[in-house]
Amino acid sequence: MSITASRPQDLMGLSADEYDTILEILGRAPNVTELGIFSVMWSEHCSYKSSKKWLKTLPTEGPQVIQGPGENAGVVDIGDGQAVIFKIESHNHPSFIEPYQGAATGVGGILRDVFTMGARPVANLNALRFGSPDHPKTRHLVGGVVAGIGGYGNCIGVPTVGGEVNFDPSYNGNILVNAMTVGIASTDKIFYSAAAGVDLPVVYVGSKTGRDGIHGATMASAEFADDSDEKRPTVQVGDPFTEKLLLEACLELMATDAIVAIQDMGAAGLTSSSVEMASKGDVGIELDLDRVPRRESGMTAYEIMLSESQERMLMVLQPGREDEARRIFAKWELDFAVIGTTNASGRLTLIEGGNEEANIPVAPLVAAAPEYDRPWTPAPPCAVVNADEVPAADDLGDALISLVGSPELCSRRWIWEQYDHMVMGDTVVRPGGDAALVRVHGTGKGLAMATDCTPRYVEANPIEGGRQAVAEAWRNVTAVGATPLAVTNNLNFGNPERPEIMGQLVGAVQGIGEACTALDCPVVSGNVSLYNETNGKAILPTPVIGCVGVMSDVAKAVTLDFKAAGDTIFVIGETLGWLGCSLYQRQITGDTTGAPPPVDLASERKNGDLVRHLIADGVLTACHDVSDGGLAVALAEMAMASEIGTDIGATINVSTDIPTHSWLFGEDQGRYVVTTAAPEAVVDAAATAGVAAHAIGVTTVSTLTLPGARPISVAEIRATHEHWLPDYMAAG
Amino acid sequence: MPAAVIVFPGSNCDRDVAVALEAATGRPPAMVWHQESSLPQCDLIVVPGGFSYGDYLRSGAMAAHSPILRTVIDRAHAGTPVLGICNGFQILAEARLLPGVLMRNASLKFVCRDVDLRVERTDTIFTSGYATGQVLRVPIAHHDGNYFTDAETLQRLEDGGQIAFRYCDSDGNVTADANPNGSIANIAGILNAQGNVLGMMPHPERLAEALLGGTDGAAMFGALAEAIAA
Amino acid sequence: MKARIHITLKSGVLDPQGKAIQQALTGLGFDAVEDVRQGKYIEVELSESDAEAARTKVSDMCEKLLANTVIENYDIEIVD
Amino acid sequence: MKARIHITLKSGVLDPQGKAIQQALTGLGFDAVEDVRQGKYIEVELSESDAEAARTKVSDMCEKLLANTVIENYDIEIVD
Numbered sequence A: 001m002s003i004t005a006s007r008p009q010d011l012m013g014l015s016a017d018e019y020d021t022i023l024e025i026l027g028r029a030p031n032v033t034e035l036g037i038f039s040v041m042w043s044e045h046c047s048y049k050s051s052k053k054w055l056k057t058l059p060t061e062g063p064q065v066i067q068g069p070g071e072n073a074g075v076v077d078i079g080d081g082q083a084v085i086f087k088i089e090s091h092n093h094p095s096f097i098e099p100y101q102g103a104a105t106g107v108g109g110i111l112r113d114v115f116t117m118g119a120r121p122v123a124n125l126n127a128l129r130f131g132s133p134d135h136p137k138t139r140h141l142v143g144g145v146v147a148g149i150g151g152y153g154n155c156i157g158v159p160t161v162g163g164e165v166n167f168d169p170s171y172n173g174n175i176l177v178n179a180m181t182v183g184i185a186s187t188d189k190i191f192y193s194a195a196a197g198v199d200l201p202v203v204y205v206g207s208k209t210g211r212d213g214i215h216g217a218t219m220a221s222a223e224f225a226d227d228s229d230e231k232r233p234t235v236q237v238g239d240p241f242t243e244k245l246l247l248e249a250c251l252e253l254m255a256t257d258a259i260v261a262i263q264d265m266g267a268a269g270l271t272s273s274s275v276e277m278a279s280k281g282d283v284g285i286e287l288d289l290d291r292v293p294r295r296e297s298g299m300t301a302y303e304i305m306l307s308e309s310q311e312r313m314l315m316v317l318q319p320g321r322e323d324e325a326r327r328i329f330a331k332w333e334l335d336f337a338v339i340g341t342t343n344a345s346g347r348l349t350l351i352e353g354g355n356e357e358a359n360i361p362v363a364p365l366v367a368a369a370p371e372y373d374r375p376w377t378p379a380p381p382c383a384v385v386n387a388d389e390v391p392a393a394d395d396l397g398d399a400l401i402s403l404v405g406s407p408e409l410c411s412r413r414w415i416w417e418q419y420d421h422m423v424m425g426d427t428v429v430r431p432g433g434d435a436a437l438v439r440v441h442g443t444g445k446g447l448a449m450a451t452d453c454t455p456r457y458v459e460a461n462p463i464e465g466g467r468q469a470v471a472e473a474w475r476n477v478t479a480v481g482a483t484p485l486a487v488t489n490n491l492n493f494g495n496p497e498r499p500e501i502m503g504q505l506v507g508a509v510q511g512i513g514e515a516c517t518a519l520d521c522p523v524v525s526g527n528v529s530l531y532n533e534t535n536g537k538a539i540l541p542t543p544v545i546g547c548v549g550v551m552s553d554v555a556k557a558v559t560l561d562f563k564a565a566g567d568t569i570f571v572i573g574e575t576l577g578w579l580g581c582s583l584y585q586r587q588i589t590g591d592t593t594g595a596p597p598p599v600d601l602a603s604e605r606k607n608g609d610l611v612r613h614l615i616a617d618g619v620l621t622a623c624h625d626v627s628d629g630g631l632a633v634a635l636a637e638m639a640m641a642s643e644i645g646t647d648i649g650a651t652i653n654v655s656t657d658i659p660t661h662s663w664l665f666g667e668d669q670g671r672y673v674v675t676t677a678a679p680e681a682v683v684d685a686a687a688t689a690g691v692a693a694h695a696i697g698v699t700t701v702s703t704l705t706l707p708g709a710r711p712i713s714v715a716e717i718r719a720t721h722e723h724w725l726p727d728y729m730a731a732g
Numbered sequence B: 001m002p003a004a005v006i007v008f009p010g011s012n013c014d015r016d017v018a019v020a021l022e023a024a025t026g027r028p029p030a031m032v033w034h035q036e037s038s039l040p041q042c043d044l045i046v047v048p049g050g051f052s053y054g055d056y057l058r059s060g061a062m063a064a065h066s067p068i069l070r071t072v073i074d075r076a077h078a079g080t081p082v083l084g085i086c087n088g089f090q091i092l093a094e095a096r097l098l099p100g101v102l103m104r105n106a107s108l109k110f111v112c113r114d115v116d117l118r119v120e121r122t123d124t125i126f127t128s129g130y131a132t133g134q135v136l137r138v139p140i141a142h143h144d145g146n147y148f149t150d151a152e153t154l155q156r157l158e159d160g161g162q163i164a165f166r167y168c169d170s171d172g173n174v175t176a177d178a179n180p181n182g183s184i185a186n187i188a189g190i191l192n193a194q195g196n197v198l199g200m201m202p203h204p205e206r207l208a209e210a211l212l213g214g215t216d217g218a219a220m221f222g223a224l225a226e227a228i229a230a
Numbered sequence C, D: 001m002k003a004r005i006h007i008t009l010k011s012g013v014l015d016p017q018g019k020a021i022q023q024a025l026t027g028l029g030f031d032a033v034e035d036v037r038q039g040k041y042i043e044v045e046l047s048e049s050d051a052e053a054a055r056t057k058v059s060d061m062c063e064k065l066l067a068n069t070v071i072e073n074y075d076i077e078i079v080d
């Protein structure tokens, strides 16, 4: 084609083929504004071009699902005319460049995704991955990210109730900051982004537009090289106070019927919000850029369209309702401007200073977004490691102490004490347990939530690791007594143009899909973050799962802490002593080789259903799922969580035909440790359900006594567990 | 008579305290927007926690100059009980209804956790539900709770019995280890000289229900409900 | 007209931020540091052409809002 | 030797604090206010007698700790 000859030097991240498609769509060469719009819309971040083919395979339906993936967040029915709305989103690259603001604006962005659908946010979670503790940047990044998450969430007044943290050298140059928000709405007051109807006013509200984060979406789609510090001007600054005003103003306007459609301005700002609204509503939109409220002078159309200034929303209103809406936003001292109208042209038209700055047909801009079937190679299988290949420590108690005091398993209190986890007055189960439990305001029911992923398992076997991430999140929600409803997922991977990375993604998605199907827990929202690499070295594959469940009576919730001496301790589920890929193996041998523990989805489900019934029947006094570090760590965590001053430990008495160290530290899946004052009830229910339930000991006062281990005082375990993170952070 | 809760842009514990007040008094408090210049009939004014105006400049500074605060100040001077919790305490201090200031926590970090408080005075309408020396468990959640005042004012507070609560250990000992934010003399809450204005950093409204982990905060609202019903 | 305002803590007033910065600097190996005090620096752009009038206004702003005169001093410089 | 350090936001970077202060000042009736930017002002006392050496040290402190150079500029003045 002849126009190709004049292809510009800078394709803004688009490939030559993609550029040619643009020429076909427009029938001419794009101007710089148009090219910028195509570039962000077709970036990996906005178009999901590498992952779309695989995401389509995930189960997304169920009787509880009101809205699956495709809107700003997923919507799930929780009965009584109420819905839970939730999603997780990454802010990895910005957080590496400027940890405080990167993490803060990540929280701000996910909050908007949820309240733009009509929900009041009621909880935040955060899944974090940092580099090796001894990497020179790690301490600064941990401090900044945690302060930023707290700074935003605390100010806006939404409790941050859970999350997870891993340290691994693969994240040295590319940390992961995944933020999740959970909100509650009325099922008859859910707002969508389709701008259905013509001649409707298009309204801009919130903060003014500046030159913040231009091309953030394409940055999120590029690999880091060591010069990434140079990519500084794209850093956005969060203003949680303005977000709080925006939240209240939006909810106030949503109580009326003035809104036709609403969409937050996230990645790719005004571009993606206006294009999405037009595309979903099958209409055209004309925007008069002169009316866009601006913070800086001399901004070009390109800059206005691509700015990622925070705390902004785009709405389409019913005609004639502008004044009513304007009054609400004036009360909250926010900018409000009618910047355009919908029309029947099917085109996005931008006018500035009387000139047409862009004119793009919306349907092909969206529909012709590239979709790649990237080549992939499955991960090579890992050998199964037998328990006797991992030596036993001289004293298993010392092994336990070093595990609970390690970066991977130490207490996260230093983090969550910087988060207001109680504001809104409904936090029933606080951080530190399996899932957090937040009461639905004004009712007796609650929402349980947790995020999980074990990246070393995913690396060893992406399919099994994908299953395990779902299973563990589901198990955590189950462990407090809630019924898991649905999940959101954040797929963090390296460069998808490398077949082995693509193979990780394909495998993980397969595993996630299988687990979601088997556990009746469909995927309702998610986010993909690729190109998480530095100088060609990828992060561990990290598909984070956020699970939300419902509990009809929060008073029945069970926590993990041992309550009193004399309770019988059971393990629900089979213990086979799987040490491959375990933290114990790493502690002893220095690495985690071998296949990860397999997830038997049928027994996962049966075991969880039993636990949930036992909790509902009031049989259990404590419950904790077994994950990293196996039974020994789970028991230690239950002991440490008991009330300080009246420490409760346990005496464990078992005879097994597997090596003791593998019994204690094996990471077999699908298990829970529970305590009860009514052991026969547990035995009977387990027999009826066909689930393995073994009595392994009793709770005692102040000491944990495990087979093959010296008795350890609960105080000693707790001190070790609480030490590492504060000491590490203070050492900077 | 009902209570009134002042709502600023950025307040976020307004609903929480309204719930606690309603539970104690049997009726919802009046929620009063910061732009109002007058207060409804009320026998108790609560300035709630949160981040009024984002806590930009200094925590509480901008709220202390909002229209409604002039009326709150007048009412306080006329003897109406005023309770400031967390950001509310910061606002009352900035408005000079209470002496001293709340500076950045000594750790420089936001801190959210349960702390132990020793009740120093029980002859006030806020604390009559407690016993002197009683140890309460109540959460804090703040970035700027480090109470500071000059030596002379501190002496005046001590002599005048204006210190309502101090951070302590679980046995009631006022120790440096029990001080979560660096406050001078472990001060967690103070009264004005007349005893009708209380500012405190801890959140009694957050532990006023067994389901949420404790009820030590409820007695404050119970006592206030009784006092204003009388 | 522009006002440059420095707001500093009065002497004798505890400065947790200054102290923490000092500790951090020492921790980074800057051992020549003897004291650190942190204050605020505010620039106000005014539509006012008379320097004296500007100063009066800005000092009123400081008294009313920008500084907490219980613990802070302020210093105003008018530039244009 | 004393260093006076001004840390200000780079131009174009959103200043939520400045914006909120401006609105508050306007609310208090100061309508001549056109713009407000907030920065930090830090005084560091050094046991160092050479001005140039002091400046080098302080600028190292700014790079390493005092300023967030991703979004902030700093300016150092050595007085004694």
Ligand SMILES: Nc1ncnc2c1ncn2[C@@H]1O[C@H](COP(=O)(O)OP(=O)(O)O)[C@@H](O)[C@H]1O
Residues within 6 Å of the ligand: A125, A126, A127, A128, A160, A161, A162, A163, A164, A165, A412, A415, A416, A430, A431, A432, A433, A434, A435, A436, A451, A452, A476, A627, A628
């Ligand atoms: N970044 C974080 N923010 C808030 N809470 C966290 C964070 N990281 C961990 N937690 C909390 O610490 C507890 C232990 O976390 P984790 O070991 O990941 O739990 P589990 O093994 O059950 O998934 C959980 O309650 C979790 O919510």
Ligand SMILES: [Mg+2]
Residues within 6 Å of the ligand: A433, A434, A435, A476, A624, A625, A627
């Ligand atoms: Mg768990």
